Amino acid sequence: MGRRVKITLLLAPALLVVSVLFAGGLSAAVVQSLGYLPAIGRTEVSLDAYREVLGSRDFLDSLLLTVYVAGASTGISTVLAVLSALALRNSAGRLSAAIFQLPVTIPHLVAAVGIALVVSQTGLGARVAAALGLIGEPSEFPALLFDRHSIGIILTYVWKEVPFITLVALAALRGVAAELEEVAQTLGANRWQRFWYVVFPVIAPGVVAASLIVFAFTFGAFEVPYLLGQTYPTILPVMAYNEYRSIDLSSRPAAMAINVLIALITALFAAAYLRLGRGLGRG
Template structure:
Protein backbone atom coordinates (compact mmCIF):
# COMPACT_ATOMS: atom_id res chain seq x y z
CA UNK A 1 0.00 0.00 0.00
CA UNK A 2 2.83 2.36 0.90
CA UNK A 3 4.72 1.58 -2.31
CA UNK A 4 1.55 2.20 -4.27
CA UNK A 5 1.13 5.62 -2.67
CA UNK A 6 4.76 6.47 -3.43
CA UNK A 7 4.31 5.47 -7.09
CA UNK A 8 1.15 7.58 -7.30
CA UNK A 9 2.29 10.73 -5.51
CA UNK A 10 6.02 10.58 -6.17
CA UNK A 11 5.94 11.92 -9.74
CA UNK A 12 3.51 14.65 -8.64
CA UNK A 13 5.63 15.80 -5.70
CA UNK A 14 7.71 18.46 -7.54
CA UNK A 15 4.67 20.09 -9.13
CA UNK A 16 2.64 19.91 -5.93
CA UNK A 17 5.56 21.30 -3.94
CA UNK A 18 5.85 24.25 -6.31
CA UNK A 19 2.11 24.94 -6.02
CA UNK A 20 2.23 24.72 -2.23
CA UNK A 21 5.23 27.04 -2.00
CA UNK A 22 3.90 29.68 -4.41
CA UNK A 23 0.23 29.57 -3.47
CA UNK A 24 0.78 28.90 0.22
CA UNK A 25 3.46 31.57 0.40
CA UNK A 26 1.23 34.17 -1.22
CA UNK A 27 -1.72 33.34 1.02
CA UNK A 28 0.49 33.30 4.10
CA UNK A 29 1.96 36.68 3.21
CA UNK A 30 -1.52 38.13 2.64
CA UNK A 31 -2.70 36.73 5.98
CA UNK A 32 0.27 38.20 7.87
CA UNK A 33 -0.19 41.61 6.28
CA UNK A 34 -3.92 41.55 6.95
CA UNK A 35 -3.07 41.02 10.62
CA UNK A 36 -0.65 43.95 10.56
CA UNK A 37 2.45 41.83 11.12
CA UNK A 38 4.51 42.97 8.13
CA UNK A 39 5.01 46.21 6.20
CA UNK A 40 2.62 48.87 7.36
CA UNK A 41 1.92 47.20 10.70
CA UNK A 42 2.07 48.95 14.04
CA UNK A 43 4.46 46.46 15.57
CA UNK A 44 2.05 45.85 18.44
CA UNK A 45 1.33 42.25 17.46
CA UNK A 46 -1.41 40.64 15.40
CA UNK A 47 -4.63 42.58 15.05
CA UNK A 48 -8.03 41.83 13.52
CA UNK A 49 -8.76 45.52 12.94
CA UNK A 50 -8.71 45.11 9.14
CA UNK A 51 -11.37 42.38 9.33
CA UNK A 52 -13.46 44.40 11.79
CA UNK A 53 -13.40 47.38 9.44
CA UNK A 54 -14.45 45.17 6.53
CA UNK A 55 -17.38 43.70 8.44
CA UNK A 56 -18.54 47.18 9.38
CA UNK A 57 -18.07 48.52 5.84
CA UNK A 58 -21.31 48.47 3.76
CA UNK A 59 -19.26 48.51 0.55
CA UNK A 60 -17.68 45.18 1.45
CA UNK A 61 -21.10 43.60 2.01
CA UNK A 62 -22.40 44.88 -1.33
CA UNK A 63 -19.26 43.69 -3.07
CA UNK A 64 -19.57 40.23 -1.52
CA UNK A 65 -23.20 39.93 -2.66
CA UNK A 66 -22.30 41.14 -6.16
CA UNK A 67 -19.43 38.65 -6.38
CA UNK A 68 -21.68 35.79 -5.29
CA UNK A 69 -24.32 36.91 -7.81
CA UNK A 70 -21.78 36.93 -10.65
CA UNK A 71 -20.19 33.59 -9.71
CA UNK A 72 -23.41 31.68 -9.00
CA UNK A 73 -25.33 33.03 -12.01
CA UNK A 74 -22.43 32.46 -14.40
CA UNK A 75 -21.85 28.93 -13.10
CA UNK A 76 -25.52 27.91 -13.24
CA UNK A 77 -25.95 29.25 -16.78
CA UNK A 78 -22.72 27.56 -17.88
CA UNK A 79 -23.91 24.24 -16.41
CA UNK A 80 -27.31 24.35 -18.12
CA UNK A 81 -26.04 25.55 -21.50
CA UNK A 82 -22.93 23.36 -21.42
CA UNK A 83 -24.81 20.15 -20.68
CA UNK A 84 -27.52 21.09 -23.18
CA UNK A 85 -24.91 21.70 -25.87
CA UNK A 86 -23.22 18.37 -25.08
CA UNK A 87 -26.52 16.52 -25.44
CA UNK A 88 -27.19 18.23 -28.78
CA UNK A 89 -23.70 17.50 -30.09
CA UNK A 90 -24.03 13.85 -29.10
CA UNK A 91 -27.25 13.58 -31.13
CA UNK A 92 -25.71 14.96 -34.31
CA UNK A 93 -25.30 12.40 -37.06
CA UNK A 94 -23.78 14.60 -39.75
CA UNK A 95 -21.29 17.35 -39.12
CA UNK A 96 -20.58 16.33 -35.53
CA UNK A 97 -16.83 16.90 -35.74
CA UNK A 98 -17.03 20.37 -37.35
CA UNK A 99 -19.75 21.38 -34.89
CA UNK A 100 -17.68 20.18 -31.94
CA UNK A 101 -14.63 22.04 -33.23
CA UNK A 102 -16.65 25.22 -33.67
CA UNK A 103 -18.18 24.81 -30.22
CA UNK A 104 -14.80 24.74 -28.48
CA UNK A 105 -13.18 27.36 -30.69
CA UNK A 106 -13.08 30.03 -27.98
CA UNK A 107 -11.46 27.82 -25.32
CA UNK A 108 -7.87 28.97 -26.02
CA UNK A 109 -8.84 32.66 -26.15
CA UNK A 110 -7.81 34.67 -23.08
CA UNK A 111 -10.57 36.13 -20.95
CA UNK A 112 -9.26 39.63 -21.60
CA UNK A 113 -9.83 39.16 -25.33
CA UNK A 114 -13.38 38.01 -24.63
CA UNK A 115 -13.98 41.00 -22.35
CA UNK A 116 -12.82 43.44 -25.02
CA UNK A 117 -15.06 41.67 -27.56
CA UNK A 118 -18.07 41.90 -25.21
CA UNK A 119 -17.37 45.58 -24.68
CA UNK A 120 -17.20 46.18 -28.44
CA UNK A 121 -20.38 44.19 -28.99
CA UNK A 122 -22.66 45.11 -26.07
CA UNK A 123 -21.44 48.57 -25.07
CA UNK A 124 -23.66 51.59 -25.67
CA UNK A 125 -21.22 52.63 -28.39
CA UNK A 126 -20.74 49.05 -29.57
CA UNK A 127 -21.83 47.12 -32.62
CA UNK A 128 -25.31 46.10 -31.47
CA UNK A 129 -26.24 49.60 -30.34
CA UNK A 130 -25.18 51.09 -33.68
CA UNK A 131 -27.03 48.42 -35.66
CA UNK A 132 -30.16 49.01 -33.55
CA UNK A 133 -29.88 52.75 -34.12
CA UNK A 134 -29.35 52.37 -37.86
CA UNK A 135 -32.37 50.09 -38.22
CA UNK A 136 -34.61 52.43 -36.23
CA UNK A 137 -35.10 50.10 -33.26
CA UNK A 138 -33.80 52.81 -30.91
CA UNK A 139 -33.38 56.56 -31.28
CA UNK A 140 -29.62 56.47 -30.93
CA UNK A 141 -26.74 54.45 -29.47
CA UNK A 142 -27.20 56.18 -26.12
CA UNK A 143 -30.71 54.68 -25.88
CA UNK A 144 -29.30 51.15 -25.99
CA UNK A 145 -29.75 49.36 -22.63
CA UNK A 146 -26.69 49.34 -20.40
CA UNK A 147 -25.29 45.81 -20.60
CA UNK A 148 -21.77 46.69 -19.47
CA UNK A 149 -20.83 48.81 -16.45
CA UNK A 150 -24.35 48.01 -15.25
CA UNK A 151 -25.48 47.33 -11.65
CA UNK A 152 -26.39 43.71 -12.43
CA UNK A 153 -23.02 42.80 -14.00
CA UNK A 154 -24.72 41.52 -17.15
CA UNK A 155 -21.68 42.06 -19.35
CA UNK A 156 -19.43 40.21 -16.90
CA UNK A 157 -21.83 37.27 -16.71
CA UNK A 158 -22.22 37.12 -20.51
CA UNK A 159 -18.45 36.97 -20.92
CA UNK A 160 -18.05 34.23 -18.32
CA UNK A 161 -20.88 32.17 -19.80
CA UNK A 162 -19.50 32.59 -23.32
CA UNK A 163 -16.10 31.37 -22.16
CA UNK A 164 -17.09 28.61 -19.73
CA UNK A 165 -19.97 26.90 -21.58
CA UNK A 166 -17.55 25.11 -23.97
CA UNK A 167 -15.40 24.01 -21.03
CA UNK A 168 -18.28 22.32 -19.21
CA UNK A 169 -19.79 21.12 -22.50
CA UNK A 170 -16.62 19.36 -23.63
CA UNK A 171 -16.26 17.67 -20.24
CA UNK A 172 -19.89 16.50 -20.38
CA UNK A 173 -19.53 15.35 -23.97
CA UNK A 174 -16.44 13.30 -23.14
CA UNK A 175 -18.29 11.59 -20.28
CA UNK A 176 -21.31 10.83 -22.46
CA UNK A 177 -19.14 9.32 -25.18
CA UNK A 178 -17.15 7.22 -22.73
CA UNK A 179 -20.24 5.77 -21.02
CA UNK A 180 -22.09 4.94 -24.23
CA UNK A 181 -25.85 4.73 -24.77
CA UNK A 182 -26.56 1.35 -23.19
CA UNK A 183 -28.09 2.61 -19.94
CA UNK A 184 -30.19 5.21 -21.71
CA UNK A 185 -31.41 2.64 -24.23
CA UNK A 186 -32.30 0.26 -21.42
CA UNK A 187 -34.30 3.02 -19.71
CA UNK A 188 -36.07 3.80 -22.98
CA UNK A 189 -36.93 0.12 -23.42
CA UNK A 190 -38.43 0.07 -19.94
CA UNK A 191 -40.71 2.99 -20.87
CA UNK A 192 -38.83 5.93 -19.35
CA UNK A 193 -39.72 9.32 -20.82
CA UNK A 194 -37.00 11.70 -22.11
CA UNK A 195 -37.21 13.72 -18.89
CA UNK A 196 -36.93 10.57 -16.77
CA UNK A 197 -33.92 9.39 -18.76
CA UNK A 198 -32.29 12.78 -18.33
CA UNK A 199 -32.99 12.93 -14.59
CA UNK A 200 -32.31 9.33 -13.56
CA UNK A 201 -29.71 8.18 -16.10
CA UNK A 202 -27.84 10.99 -17.85
CA UNK A 203 -27.44 13.51 -15.02
CA UNK A 204 -26.21 10.92 -12.46
CA UNK A 205 -23.61 9.78 -15.00
CA UNK A 206 -22.49 13.35 -15.62
CA UNK A 207 -22.48 14.55 -12.01
CA UNK A 208 -19.06 13.35 -10.74
CA UNK A 209 -17.06 14.58 -13.74
CA UNK A 210 -19.03 17.75 -14.39
CA UNK A 211 -18.96 18.66 -10.70
CA UNK A 212 -15.19 19.05 -10.83
CA UNK A 213 -15.50 21.36 -13.82
CA UNK A 214 -18.26 23.32 -12.08
CA UNK A 215 -16.06 23.88 -9.02
CA UNK A 216 -13.29 25.20 -11.27
CA UNK A 217 -15.70 27.56 -13.03
CA UNK A 218 -17.12 28.88 -9.75
CA UNK A 219 -13.66 29.37 -8.25
CA UNK A 220 -12.50 31.26 -11.32
CA UNK A 221 -15.56 33.49 -11.67
CA UNK A 222 -15.47 34.27 -7.95
CA UNK A 223 -11.80 35.18 -7.79
CA UNK A 224 -10.86 36.60 -11.18
CA UNK A 225 -9.93 40.25 -11.57
CA UNK A 226 -9.41 41.38 -15.16
CA UNK A 227 -12.91 40.81 -16.59
CA UNK A 228 -14.79 42.70 -13.84
CA UNK A 229 -12.19 45.46 -14.06
CA UNK A 230 -12.90 45.91 -17.79
CA UNK A 231 -16.68 45.34 -17.81
CA UNK A 232 -17.87 46.18 -14.29
CA UNK A 233 -18.71 49.29 -12.34
CA UNK A 234 -16.24 50.81 -9.94
CA UNK A 235 -18.90 50.84 -7.20
CA UNK A 236 -19.89 48.40 -6.01
CA UNK A 237 -17.05 46.34 -7.42
CA UNK A 238 -16.57 42.60 -7.09
CA UNK A 239 -14.24 41.53 -4.30
CA UNK A 240 -11.04 41.10 -6.39
CA UNK A 241 -11.46 44.59 -7.86
CA UNK A 242 -12.27 46.00 -4.43
CA UNK A 243 -9.07 44.44 -3.08
CA UNK A 244 -7.11 46.10 -5.89
CA UNK A 245 -8.77 49.44 -5.16
CA UNK A 246 -7.88 49.23 -1.48
CA UNK A 247 -4.32 48.11 -2.20
CA UNK A 248 -3.67 50.98 -4.65
CA UNK A 249 -5.35 53.56 -2.41
CA UNK A 250 -3.17 56.53 -1.52
CA UNK A 251 -3.99 55.78 2.11
CA UNK A 252 -1.53 53.04 3.03
CA UNK A 253 -3.69 52.16 6.02
CA UNK A 254 -6.14 50.55 3.59
CA UNK A 255 -3.62 47.91 2.49
CA UNK A 256 -4.34 45.52 5.39
CA UNK A 257 -8.01 45.63 4.31
CA UNK A 258 -6.97 44.71 0.77
CA UNK A 259 -5.05 41.73 2.13
CA UNK A 260 -7.99 40.78 4.34
CA UNK A 261 -10.27 40.79 1.27
CA UNK A 262 -7.79 38.51 -0.52
CA UNK A 263 -7.81 36.13 2.44
CA UNK A 264 -11.62 36.10 2.48
CA UNK A 265 -11.70 35.29 -1.25
CA UNK A 266 -9.20 32.47 -0.75
CA UNK A 267 -11.08 30.96 2.19
CA UNK A 268 -14.44 31.04 0.38
CA UNK A 269 -13.00 29.52 -2.79
CA UNK A 270 -11.18 26.79 -0.86
CA UNK A 271 -14.39 26.00 1.02
CA UNK A 272 -16.26 25.56 -2.28
CA UNK A 273 -13.45 23.40 -3.70
CA UNK A 274 -13.39 21.16 -0.62
CA UNK A 275 -17.18 20.86 -0.57
CA UNK A 276 -17.18 19.96 -4.27
CA UNK A 277 -14.47 17.35 -3.73
CA UNK A 278 -16.38 15.74 -0.87
CA UNK A 279 -19.60 15.70 -2.88
CA UNK A 280 -17.83 14.19 -5.90
CA UNK A 281 -16.31 11.41 -3.79
CA UNK A 282 -19.66 10.61 -2.21
CA UNK A 283 -21.31 10.49 -5.62
CA UNK A 284 -18.64 8.13 -6.97
CA UNK A 285 -19.00 5.85 -3.93
CA UNK A 286 -22.78 5.74 -4.30
CA UNK A 287 -22.46 4.79 -7.98
CA UNK A 288 -19.91 2.11 -7.10
CA UNK A 289 -22.42 0.52 -4.72
Protein backbone atom coordinates in the same frame (compact mmCIF):
# COMPACT_ATOMS: atom_id res chain seq x y z
CA MET B 1 9.91 3.42 0.15
CA GLY B 2 12.36 4.01 -2.70
CA ARG B 3 9.37 4.49 -4.97
CA ARG B 4 7.92 7.17 -2.76
CA VAL B 5 11.21 9.03 -2.59
CA LYS B 6 11.41 8.89 -6.36
CA ILE B 7 7.90 10.26 -6.78
CA THR B 8 8.62 13.04 -4.29
CA LEU B 9 11.82 13.94 -6.14
CA LEU B 10 10.05 13.96 -9.46
CA LEU B 11 7.34 16.20 -8.07
CA ALA B 12 9.82 18.48 -6.28
CA PRO B 13 10.18 21.15 -9.00
CA ALA B 14 6.42 21.55 -9.35
CA LEU B 15 5.92 21.45 -5.58
CA LEU B 16 8.63 24.09 -5.15
CA VAL B 17 6.94 26.49 -7.53
CA VAL B 18 3.55 25.88 -5.96
CA SER B 19 4.78 26.28 -2.42
CA VAL B 20 6.88 29.39 -3.05
CA LEU B 21 4.36 31.21 -5.20
CA PHE B 22 1.13 30.00 -3.67
CA ALA B 23 1.78 29.13 -0.07
CA GLY B 24 4.39 31.92 0.19
CA GLY B 25 2.00 34.50 -1.22
CA LEU B 26 -0.87 33.27 0.87
CA SER B 27 1.09 33.31 4.11
CA ALA B 28 2.37 36.81 3.31
CA ALA B 29 -1.23 37.87 2.78
CA VAL B 30 -2.32 36.29 6.06
CA VAL B 31 0.56 37.96 7.93
CA GLN B 32 -0.22 41.36 6.44
CA SER B 33 -3.95 40.95 7.02
CA LEU B 34 -3.15 40.54 10.73
CA GLY B 35 -1.59 44.01 10.65
CA TYR B 36 2.08 42.93 10.76
CA LEU B 37 3.79 45.48 8.50
CA PRO B 38 7.31 46.26 9.82
CA ALA B 39 7.95 48.52 6.78
CA ILE B 40 5.62 51.15 8.25
CA GLY B 41 6.51 50.36 11.82
CA ARG B 42 3.57 48.12 12.66
CA THR B 43 4.61 45.00 14.50
CA GLU B 44 1.68 44.11 16.74
CA VAL B 45 -0.70 41.42 15.49
CA SER B 46 -4.49 41.87 15.61
CA LEU B 47 -7.74 40.99 13.89
CA ASP B 48 -8.63 44.68 13.45
CA ALA B 49 -8.56 44.49 9.66
CA TYR B 50 -11.05 41.60 9.64
CA ARG B 51 -13.29 43.42 12.08
CA GLU B 52 -13.10 46.52 9.91
CA VAL B 53 -13.78 44.63 6.65
CA LEU B 54 -16.54 42.38 7.93
CA GLY B 55 -18.26 45.31 9.67
CA SER B 56 -18.29 47.55 6.61
CA ARG B 57 -21.28 48.07 4.36
CA ASP B 58 -18.95 48.11 1.33
CA PHE B 59 -17.75 44.61 1.98
CA LEU B 60 -21.26 43.26 2.39
CA ASP B 61 -22.40 44.92 -0.85
CA SER B 62 -19.38 43.54 -2.67
CA LEU B 63 -19.87 40.08 -1.25
CA LEU B 64 -23.51 40.01 -2.34
CA LEU B 65 -22.59 41.28 -5.81
CA THR B 66 -19.83 38.69 -6.11
CA VAL B 67 -22.13 35.85 -5.07
CA TYR B 68 -24.73 37.14 -7.54
CA VAL B 69 -22.28 37.40 -10.46
CA ALA B 70 -20.62 34.06 -9.76
CA GLY B 71 -23.97 32.36 -9.11
CA ALA B 72 -25.71 33.79 -12.17
CA SER B 73 -22.75 33.07 -14.46
CA THR B 74 -22.48 29.51 -13.17
CA GLY B 75 -26.21 28.84 -13.28
CA ILE B 76 -26.76 30.20 -16.78
CA SER B 77 -23.60 28.51 -18.09
CA THR B 78 -24.61 25.16 -16.61
CA VAL B 79 -28.11 25.17 -18.08
CA LEU B 80 -26.86 26.30 -21.50
CA ALA B 81 -24.02 23.79 -21.40
CA VAL B 82 -26.30 20.83 -20.63
CA LEU B 83 -28.67 21.87 -23.43
CA SER B 84 -25.75 22.31 -25.85
CA ALA B 85 -24.31 18.94 -24.91
CA LEU B 86 -27.67 17.27 -25.53
CA ALA B 87 -27.89 18.98 -28.91
CA LEU B 88 -24.30 18.18 -29.85
CA ARG B 89 -24.02 14.61 -28.63
CA ASN B 90 -25.24 12.93 -31.78
CA SER B 91 -23.26 15.13 -34.13
CA ALA B 92 -19.84 13.81 -34.88
CA GLY B 93 -19.24 17.13 -36.67
CA ARG B 94 -15.82 18.63 -36.25
CA LEU B 95 -17.07 22.13 -36.99
CA SER B 96 -19.47 22.31 -34.09
CA ALA B 97 -16.83 20.85 -31.81
CA ALA B 98 -14.28 23.40 -33.02
CA ILE B 99 -16.69 26.29 -32.53
CA PHE B 100 -17.37 25.02 -29.07
CA GLN B 101 -13.78 24.55 -28.10
CA LEU B 102 -12.63 27.93 -29.37
CA PRO B 103 -13.66 30.02 -26.33
CA VAL B 104 -11.79 27.66 -24.01
CA THR B 105 -8.49 28.74 -25.58
CA ILE B 106 -9.15 32.49 -25.42
CA PRO B 107 -7.91 34.41 -22.34
CA HIS B 108 -10.58 36.00 -20.15
CA LEU B 109 -9.07 39.42 -20.77
CA VAL B 110 -9.44 39.10 -24.53
CA ALA B 111 -12.95 37.72 -24.08
CA ALA B 112 -13.90 40.72 -21.96
CA VAL B 113 -12.60 43.14 -24.62
CA GLY B 114 -14.42 41.19 -27.33
CA ILE B 115 -17.72 41.26 -25.45
CA ALA B 116 -17.24 44.98 -24.77
CA LEU B 117 -16.73 45.66 -28.49
CA VAL B 118 -19.99 43.89 -29.27
CA VAL B 119 -22.35 44.93 -26.49
CA SER B 120 -21.27 48.48 -25.57
CA GLN B 121 -23.54 51.35 -26.57
CA THR B 122 -21.01 52.37 -29.21
CA GLY B 123 -20.29 48.77 -30.15
CA LEU B 124 -21.09 46.47 -33.02
CA GLY B 125 -24.37 45.22 -31.53
CA ALA B 126 -25.73 48.72 -31.01
CA ARG B 127 -24.81 49.78 -34.55
CA VAL B 128 -26.30 46.65 -36.13
CA ALA B 129 -29.49 47.10 -34.08
CA ALA B 130 -29.70 50.75 -35.18
CA ALA B 131 -29.04 49.88 -38.80
CA LEU B 132 -31.80 47.27 -38.68
CA GLY B 133 -34.15 49.88 -37.27
CA LEU B 134 -34.65 47.99 -34.02
CA ILE B 135 -33.55 51.10 -32.11
CA GLY B 136 -33.41 54.73 -33.24
CA GLU B 137 -29.88 55.61 -32.18
CA PRO B 138 -27.00 53.36 -31.11
CA SER B 139 -27.10 55.14 -27.74
CA GLU B 140 -30.59 53.75 -27.10
CA PHE B 141 -29.02 50.28 -26.92
CA PRO B 142 -29.44 48.95 -23.37
CA ALA B 143 -26.47 49.60 -21.10
CA LEU B 144 -24.90 46.18 -20.65
CA LEU B 145 -21.50 47.35 -19.48
CA PHE B 146 -20.61 48.96 -16.14
CA ASP B 147 -24.26 48.38 -15.25
CA ARG B 148 -26.00 47.50 -11.97
CA HIS B 149 -26.79 43.97 -13.05
CA SER B 150 -23.27 43.22 -14.26
CA ILE B 151 -24.67 41.89 -17.55
CA GLY B 152 -21.40 42.41 -19.41
CA ILE B 153 -19.44 40.42 -16.83
CA ILE B 154 -21.98 37.61 -16.79
CA LEU B 155 -22.07 37.52 -20.61
CA THR B 156 -18.30 37.20 -20.75
CA TYR B 157 -18.27 34.41 -18.21
CA VAL B 158 -21.12 32.58 -19.92
CA TRP B 159 -19.33 32.82 -23.28
CA LYS B 160 -16.14 31.49 -21.73
CA GLU B 161 -17.53 28.80 -19.41
CA VAL B 162 -20.36 27.23 -21.42
CA PRO B 163 -17.89 25.34 -23.66
CA PHE B 164 -15.94 24.13 -20.65
CA ILE B 165 -18.99 22.62 -18.92
CA THR B 166 -20.30 21.38 -22.29
CA LEU B 167 -17.11 19.39 -22.90
CA VAL B 168 -17.43 17.72 -19.51
CA ALA B 169 -21.13 16.97 -20.07
CA LEU B 170 -20.47 15.68 -23.59
CA ALA B 171 -17.84 13.25 -22.37
CA ALA B 172 -20.35 11.82 -19.90
CA LEU B 173 -23.17 11.76 -22.46
CA ARG B 174 -21.16 9.99 -25.11
CA GLY B 175 -19.99 7.38 -22.61
CA VAL B 176 -22.24 5.10 -20.66
CA ALA B 177 -25.21 7.51 -20.60
CA ALA B 178 -26.09 6.67 -24.21
CA GLU B 179 -26.19 2.92 -23.48
CA LEU B 180 -28.20 3.42 -20.30
CA GLU B 181 -30.64 5.51 -22.26
CA GLU B 182 -31.20 2.63 -24.70
CA VAL B 183 -31.89 0.29 -21.80
CA ALA B 184 -34.36 2.78 -20.34
CA GLN B 185 -36.02 3.04 -23.72
CA THR B 186 -36.58 -0.70 -24.05
CA LEU B 187 -38.01 -0.62 -20.52
CA GLY B 188 -40.67 1.83 -21.63
CA ALA B 189 -39.25 5.25 -20.66
CA ASN B 190 -40.25 8.12 -22.93
CA ARG B 191 -37.88 10.94 -23.94
CA TRP B 192 -38.54 13.11 -20.90
CA GLN B 193 -38.43 10.18 -18.46
CA ARG B 194 -35.14 9.05 -19.96
CA PHE B 195 -33.61 12.48 -19.46
CA TRP B 196 -34.95 13.03 -15.98
CA TYR B 197 -34.45 9.57 -14.45
CA VAL B 198 -31.37 8.33 -16.29
CA VAL B 199 -29.35 10.82 -18.35
CA PHE B 200 -29.43 13.73 -15.96
CA PRO B 201 -28.48 11.77 -12.81
CA VAL B 202 -25.65 10.08 -14.71
CA ILE B 203 -24.10 13.28 -16.07
CA ALA B 204 -24.91 15.35 -12.96
CA PRO B 205 -21.78 14.57 -10.92
CA GLY B 206 -19.49 15.69 -13.75
CA VAL B 207 -21.57 18.72 -14.53
CA VAL B 208 -21.80 19.70 -10.86
CA ALA B 209 -18.04 19.32 -10.46
CA ALA B 210 -17.41 21.45 -13.54
CA SER B 211 -19.83 24.15 -12.42
CA LEU B 212 -18.25 24.22 -8.96
CA ILE B 213 -14.93 24.92 -10.61
CA VAL B 214 -16.59 27.68 -12.63
CA PHE B 215 -18.17 29.14 -9.50
CA ALA B 216 -14.90 29.11 -7.57
CA PHE B 217 -13.13 30.72 -10.51
CA THR B 218 -15.69 33.45 -11.18
CA PHE B 219 -15.82 34.15 -7.45
CA GLY B 220 -12.13 34.94 -7.24
CA ALA B 221 -11.42 36.30 -10.73
CA PHE B 222 -10.38 39.88 -11.14
CA GLU B 223 -9.80 40.95 -14.73
CA VAL B 224 -13.29 40.74 -16.27
CA PRO B 225 -15.12 42.65 -13.48
CA TYR B 226 -12.25 45.14 -13.38
CA LEU B 227 -12.74 45.91 -17.09
CA LEU B 228 -16.53 45.62 -17.39
CA GLY B 229 -17.89 46.22 -13.89
CA GLN B 230 -19.55 49.25 -12.32
CA THR B 231 -17.62 51.48 -9.89
CA TYR B 232 -19.75 50.68 -6.80
CA PRO B 233 -20.19 48.18 -5.43
CA THR B 234 -17.34 46.29 -7.04
CA ILE B 235 -16.73 42.60 -7.02
CA LEU B 236 -14.59 41.41 -4.06
CA PRO B 237 -11.30 40.87 -5.95
CA VAL B 238 -11.63 44.36 -7.47
CA MET B 239 -12.35 45.79 -4.02
CA ALA B 240 -9.23 44.08 -2.67
CA TYR B 241 -7.20 45.44 -5.56
CA ASN B 242 -8.46 48.99 -4.98
CA GLU B 243 -7.58 48.77 -1.28
CA TYR B 244 -4.19 47.36 -2.16
CA ARG B 245 -3.48 50.24 -4.58
CA SER B 246 -4.42 52.83 -1.96
CA ILE B 247 -1.60 55.33 -1.27
CA ASP B 248 -2.34 54.91 2.41
CA LEU B 249 -0.30 51.86 3.40
CA SER B 250 -2.47 51.43 6.47
CA SER B 251 -5.29 50.07 4.29
CA ARG B 252 -3.01 47.18 3.25
CA PRO B 253 -4.23 44.87 6.08
CA ALA B 254 -7.84 45.37 4.93
CA ALA B 255 -6.90 44.54 1.32
CA MET B 256 -5.17 41.38 2.48
CA ALA B 257 -8.08 40.46 4.78
CA ILE B 258 -10.41 40.60 1.77
CA ASN B 259 -8.02 38.38 -0.19
CA VAL B 260 -7.82 35.88 2.63
CA LEU B 261 -11.63 35.85 2.89
CA ILE B 262 -11.92 35.22 -0.87
CA ALA B 263 -9.42 32.39 -0.52
CA LEU B 264 -11.40 30.94 2.39
CA ILE B 265 -14.71 31.03 0.54
CA THR B 266 -13.11 29.52 -2.55
CA ALA B 267 -11.50 26.85 -0.37
CA LEU B 268 -14.92 25.96 0.98
CA PHE B 269 -16.07 25.35 -2.56
CA ALA B 270 -12.95 23.34 -3.33
CA ALA B 271 -13.67 21.20 -0.26
CA ALA B 272 -17.22 20.62 -1.44
CA TYR B 273 -15.84 19.65 -4.84
CA LEU B 274 -13.31 17.20 -3.38
CA ARG B 275 -15.99 15.64 -1.24
CA LEU B 276 -18.18 15.20 -4.27
CA GLY B 277 -15.27 13.60 -6.12
CA ARG B 278 -14.71 11.15 -3.28
CA GLY B 279 -18.43 10.35 -3.17
CA LEU B 280 -18.29 9.50 -6.86
CA GLY B 281 -15.30 7.21 -6.36
CA ARG B 282 -17.28 5.30 -3.78
CA GLY B 283 -20.52 5.21 -5.76
